Amino acid sequence: KNQVEQSPQSLIILEGKNCTLQCNYTVSPFSNLRWYKQDTGRGPVSLTIMTFSENTKSNGRYTATLDADTKQSSLHITASQLSDSASYICVVSYQGGKLIFGQGTELSVKP
Amino acid sequence: DTGVSQNPRHKITKRGQNVTFRCDPISEHNRLYWYRQTLGQGPEFLTYFQNEAQLEKSRLLSDRFSAERPKGSFSTLEIQRTEQGDSAMYLCASREAGKNTEAFFGQGTRLTVV
Numbered sequence: 001k002n003q004v005e006q007s008p009q010s011l012i013i014l015e016g017k018n019c020t021l022q023c024n025y026t027v028s029p030f031s032n033l034r035w036y037k038q039d040t041g042r043g044p045v046s047l048t049i050m051t052f053s054e055n056t057k058s059n060g061r062y063t064a065t066l067d068a069d070t071k072q073s074s075l076h077i078t079a080s081q082l083s084d085s086a087s088y089i090c091v092v093s094y095q096g097g098k099l100i101f102g103q104g105t106e107l108s109v110k111p
Numbered sequence: 112d113t114g115v116s117q118n119p120r121h122k123i124t125k126r127g128q129n130v131t132f133r134c135d136p137i138s139e140h141n142r143l144y145w146y147r148q149t150l151g152q153g154p155e156f157l158t159y160f161q162n163e164a165q166l167e168k169s170r171l172l173s174d175r176f177s178a179e180r181p182k183g184s185f186s187t188l189e190i191q192r193t194e195q196g197d198s199a200m201y202l203c204a205s206r207e208a209g210k211n212t213e214a215f216f217g218q219g220t221r222l223t224v225v
Contacts, residue, residue: 004153032211043115043202043216044154051211089153091214097142098167099204099214101153 002027004092004102012108017080021105023073023090034091035064035075038104044089047075080109117203117217124193124224131189132220136205143186144214145178146202147171154202160186161208193224 004025013019025033032051036044048057048064050073056065061078077084090102116135124130136143141162146154157176158168162183172178175193180186190197200221206214 103153
């Protein structure tokens with residue numbers, strides 16, 4: 001079954017600290033992996049897209065890694081800001097074109 | 112605004128009524144997706160279109176749900192005989208064909224069935 005699992009389910013960190021979110025997937029055949037940020041009540045916004053051959057990709061303070069052999073990805077957030085408080089969703093696309101979403105990690109950054 | 116547009120943003124309806132949502136994708140995007148999201152969960156796939164062709168439907172899409180994209184541009188999602196369990200955020204996304212193109216989401220339509 002094609003699934004995307006994320007951990008932790010929720011996370012609270014202090015402003016300025018770093019954090020890492022995890023994503024494991026069983027989607028096959030794999031096309032690419034995406035990380036999205038979703039603010040409450042809004043649609044998801046893309047942070048990164050990585051293909052099978054890419055190990056890491058950065059977007060400002062966000063750095064995503066991908067290990068296609070172990071089917072794991074992580075999203076590292078550096079020097080967190082209050083505005084980083086949101087749900088972070090790992091999404092895997094397979095070659096049929098469908099996007100499979102994880103359940104998200106709810107990040108709360110406290111002052 | 113050249114992003115994905117969804118209307119209405121909010122809809123409150125009585126159980127048993129029919130509702131229809133509209134999604135206007137980014138104009139050059141030929142793929143259009145519908146997702147449903149309940150509180151605290153990630154979006155669940157409902158269906159997607161390539162141009163006007165509906166290529167896949169989830170088992171979540173019961174007989175009460177129907178989606179169309181008649182001219183390969185905007186899409187509508189209709190729910191007939193709404194139930195309280197249909198209360199959710201309905202998200203639409205679009206992207207260009209191709210393996211690694213970015214998918215852009217609309218702001219969603221929040222449905223509340225009372």
